[in-house]
Structure formats: C-alpha cells, structure tokens
Amino acid sequence: MASFEVIGGNKLKGDIHPQGAKNEALQILCAVLLTAEPVTVSNIPDIRDVNKLIELLADLGVKVTRNAPDTYTFQADDINLEYLKTDSYVAQGRAIRGSVMIMGPLLARFGTCMLPKPGGDKIGRRRMDTHFIGLQKLGATFTYDSQDSFFHIEAPNKLKGTYMLLDEASVTGTANIVMGAVLAEGITTIYNAACEPYLQQLCKMLCRMGAKITGVGSNLLTIEGVEKLGGTEHRMLPDMIEIGSFMGLAAMTGSEITIKNAQIPELGIIPDTFRSLGVKMEFQGDDIYLPAQDHYEIDTYIDGSILTIADQIWPGFTPDLISVALVTATQAKGTVLIHQKMFESRLFFVDKLIDMGAQIILCDPHRATVIGQNRQIPLRGISMTSPDIRAGVALLIAALSAEGRSIIDNVEQIDRGYQYIDKRLNAIGADIRRL
Structure with missing residues (x-):
C-alpha cells in the first residue's frame, strides 16, 4: 500500500x-469491441482503472498498440470468448467498475457475455439493475450465480430494438444499452437516458463508426440498428x-x-x-x-x-x-x-x-x-x-x-x-x- x-x-x-476523462475512457474502450476494424483513441489517461481495462481487453483478444503515451489503436478482430470462463478474467472484472460495460458490446456482436460482480469505489450500494433491465428489454436473458457472484448473459437470437423508459438516468447503464442497441435489429428508443458529455462523446464516436443515433445530448435517444460498425479515430475530452x-x-x-x-x-x-x-x-x-x-x-x-x-x-x-x-x-x-x-x-x-x-x-x-x-x-x-x-x-x-x-x-x-x-x-x- x-x-x-x-x-x-x-x-x-x-x-x-x-x-483525459476517466469516465469517458471506460465507455470508449469498451466500444472498441463492437467492430473488427481498428479504432484509434487519443488523450487516454494513464491511470489504474483505465490501464486495468486495457489489460482486460488485451487478454480478451483485442490487439492493442500504443502509438504514443496517450494514444492507442485497438482491433477486436479475434476475440477469445473462452477467456470469459477463466479465473484471470474473474479477477480482472472484479477489480474495476468499468468492466460492466463490456456487456452491451459483447451481447450485440457475439450474443453472449459472462460478468463477475464488478468492483470500484466503496461508496455505498451501486446497483446494476438499469444495465440488466435495459439489455433484457433488448432480448437478453440473465442468470445469476449467487454463490460465485457471477452473471451469465445470453442473446442467441440477436438483440431486438424496442422502447424503454429507464428507471434512472444511469450513465454507464445508458452506455451499455446504447452499445447493445447499435447492432440490434430494428429501432430502439431510450427515454430518461443519461446525457452527460461522456455519453455524448460515446454516441458521436459510434455514429462515426456507422451507427444511427439521434437525440444525442438529450434524455431521449433513438437508435436504428445497423448490420456492422467500422473503425474510427476518437479524442477524449x-x-x-x-x-x-x-x-x-x-x-x-x-x-x-x-x-x-x-x-x-x-x-x-x-x-x-x-x-x-x-x-x-x-x-x-x-x-x-x-x-x-x-x-x-x-x-x-x-x-x-x-x-x-x-x-x-x-x-x-x-x-x-x-x-x-x-x-x-x-x-x-x-x-x-x-x-x-x-x-x-x-x-x-x-x-x-x-x-x-x-x-x-x-x-x-x-x-x-x-x-x-x-x-x-x-x-x-x-x-x-x-x-x-x-x-x-x-x-x-x-x-x-x-x-x-x-x-x-x-x-x-x-x-x-x-x-x-x-x-x-x-x-x-x-x-x-x-x-
């Protein structure tokens, strides 16, 4: 210590x-899982939570290239989903709160995800219901192993667009749902969405990758799902x-x-x-x-x-x-x-x-x-x-x-x-x- x-x-x-913004970084880094093409991100802060998430992505199979002290290129073209079953992944996921935001991208692209109960600050209860309920409305199914504090999430028939009213304007919850919805079939409408600058940055990046999102900056987002997303460059606030x-x-x-x-x-x-x-x-x-x-x-x-x-x-x-x-x-x-x-x-x-x-x-x-x-x-x-x-x-x-x-x-x-x-x-x- x-x-x-x-x-x-x-x-x-x-x-x-x-x-660079920590809370933006945790969302943006998870979004690289949505495409097989390279994504270059700059102004990434060199801090523990962000570095741990980058390590998790690399162990999951994302190719990580450090171009400069604050700039990385990520390419998620060979993801190893079996890594989600390892003890190493469990330890990494439980070490940081940001690990929760791999759910939306992995469900959208691969139809499956496993998630240990994430870590983070000890500042009281930090429920994840908004994440799970939102993804459930898109068609995901959840099981929870209370003995191991482990979530198993599946969407074998692809996520489907729908209307939802979030129970709270959770920033990470909104980010997870948005990342799930951009590759879902049909149109998703999210009311009471978070509208923080970090969430706006995520939506703008996804749109440059080919997503169709309207209402960015408001609490009402409309997302028309697309077949695939491409690469992009992004600079964080x-x-x-x-x-x-x-x-x-x-x-x-x-x-x-x-x-x-x-x-x-x-x-x-x-x-x-x-x-x-x-x-x-x-x-x-x-x-x-x-x-x-x-x-x-x-x-x-x-x-x-x-x-x-x-x-x-x-x-x-x-x-x-x-x-x-x-x-x-x-x-x-x-x-x-x-x-x-x-x-x-x-x-x-x-x-x-x-x-x-x-x-x-x-x-x-x-x-x-x-x-x-x-x-x-x-x-x-x-x-x-x-x-x-x-x-x-x-x-x-x-x-x-x-x-x-x-x-x-x-x-x-x-x-x-x-x-x-x-x-x-x-x-x-x-x-x-x-x-």
Whole structure:
C-alpha cells in the first residue's frame, strides 16, 4: 500500500493540463469491441482503472498498440470468448467498475457475455439493475450465480430494438444499452437516458463508426440498428472532475493556477457551482485562470438563507465533485449544506476533515453542514486513509492547505482516477512525497 507524505501550507503557481476523462475512457474502450476494424483513441489517461481495462481487453483478444503515451489503436478482430470462463478474467472484472460495460458490446456482436460482480469505489450500494433491465428489454436473458457472484448473459437470437423508459438516468447503464442497441435489429428508443458529455462523446464516436443515433445530448435517444460498425479515430475530452478538483485546490491553498485547454463548454454548471463557494475564475479562451485568493465567501440565496449544493443528473452538478466542494467550503467564509443524494457512504470521509479541525456537522449519510472558518483556524496535518477516488483527492486538497505534515494511506485509490497527481502538483509548488 502506497502513501503520500504531504507538507501543507505552500501556495502553488503555474499552468496545469487536465488529463483525459476517466469516465469517458471506460465507455470508449469498451466500444472498441463492437467492430473488427481498428479504432484509434487519443488523450487516454494513464491511470489504474483505465490501464486495468486495457489489460482486460488485451487478454480478451483485442490487439492493442500504443502509438504514443496517450494514444492507442485497438482491433477486436479475434476475440477469445473462452477467456470469459477463466479465473484471470474473474479477477480482472472484479477489480474495476468499468468492466460492466463490456456487456452491451459483447451481447450485440457475439450474443453472449459472462460478468463477475464488478468492483470500484466503496461508496455505498451501486446497483446494476438499469444495465440488466435495459439489455433484457433488448432480448437478453440473465442468470445469476449467487454463490460465485457471477452473471451469465445470453442473446442467441440477436438483440431486438424496442422502447424503454429507464428507471434512472444511469450513465454507464445508458452506455451499455446504447452499445447493445447499435447492432440490434430494428429501432430502439431510450427515454430518461443519461446525457452527460461522456455519453455524448460515446454516441458521436459510434455514429462515426456507422451507427444511427439521434437525440444525442438529450434524455431521449433513438437508435436504428445497423448490420456492422467500422473503425474510427476518437479524442477524449479533458476530465471535468479533475478540472473541478483544481478549482477547489486553488481556493483552499490560495494559489494562482491556470487550467489549460479545459473545454469550457463541456463543463456545465461546474464553474458556477465553485463560484457560488466564492472561488474566483476567469475564462481566457479555453483556459481557466484562478487568481490567488486570501479569502473567499460562500453565496447565500436571494432571501439570505443558507446555500445548498446538491448533486443532480446532468446538466446538474456531478456527484463526483461533491467531496471536493465540501472540502473547499471548510476554509471559506459562510455556511453551506452539502447534499449527496446518490451514494450513502460518500460523505463518511468527513470525520478525517473534522480531525483536521474543520467545522462540519454530518446530519445523516447524505447531508453535511459545513461552517467555513474563513482561514481563521487553518486545518492541521494528520494521518488518514483514502477511502475512494474522490474522497481521496479531497483529503489531498485538505492536506495541501493544512499546517504541518499529513500522511494519506491507500493512495492507490487516488491513482485510479488521477494521473501522476503528485508529480503534476509538485511541478507547480506542492510538497508531496510518495512513500
């Protein structure tokens, strides 16, 4: 288990380039299974979850060529379905959440898939019903081996287009269903579909491969199935979660940072949400300039009542930045209610912030009230453990702003979602040492 030793209190200064989007990568990489032709993908982040998925694809028979540090060509022209029955595949599938998205492509193209219960963050229940129900409506059949936590999925007569209303606007669920529907017979209509930029990117890539999808960017997708898909080239967006993390980092540490090539039109309300916490920023072309701030103040509502920041489905505020918004508020002036609706364990990391001196009331598993200290009482360094990717980076931001030395254990969790984060932050003035 690796750890970070962090000496807090340094002000950072300089440019930082966001990595490619992790959540987009997991969808795009699974989509290469839909064609026997080469697919070249660039701006792929070099992070644990993505690298593990690439290894899984290679072991499944996908030819993987690394053309540059962030660019790969994939060709799935000789898939070995027998690999799905091996212990190695079970271990790989259980290690990452993204493995669930091989279901749609394999069912659409080969009519079969086996899936161990996928891994991922320990942030509460993460049901997969949307994936399974959607694929069932397309004609797949499921059996579940509860003893081995293993799903057997079959569609021997090819998937068939249909109408469906999703029970939740799941991003990965929508992606799985879309990838199944593009090769299904007939027309599929998906209502209450997710419409995040990552899902839009997947649909645009599939259309370049020959798919027929309309309604991209809305919650109503119509897909006319085609016989086969071809190859393409695709470049991934910068990671909006990392961009939001840098906004919080700049405010907490009083740093002057420029986020380069941020694809601002794809960020939704992320900038305005951090502005509501008092974070100043300027858009300079496609860069985001964050000036050094000695103090920042949380907005109130027009009638003076306490601000609430809650996660919502897109285009609302993404759940993956709730942890960062919470930690950013701890040194602001004012009070905010943080409402994390989706996962019941995502706020449990706040006990570490309280140990550091933050004023937080955990109301219940979903809500926390943060009383900002306006830098009057700085956080203090402590030893702590990263419970998941997003809480891990929130604790790293807290440690960088704190007085003294902090130790963060289990930083493999942070590595799952943030590429070389210690080296990149050290390059602009942080003091982080990997132990």
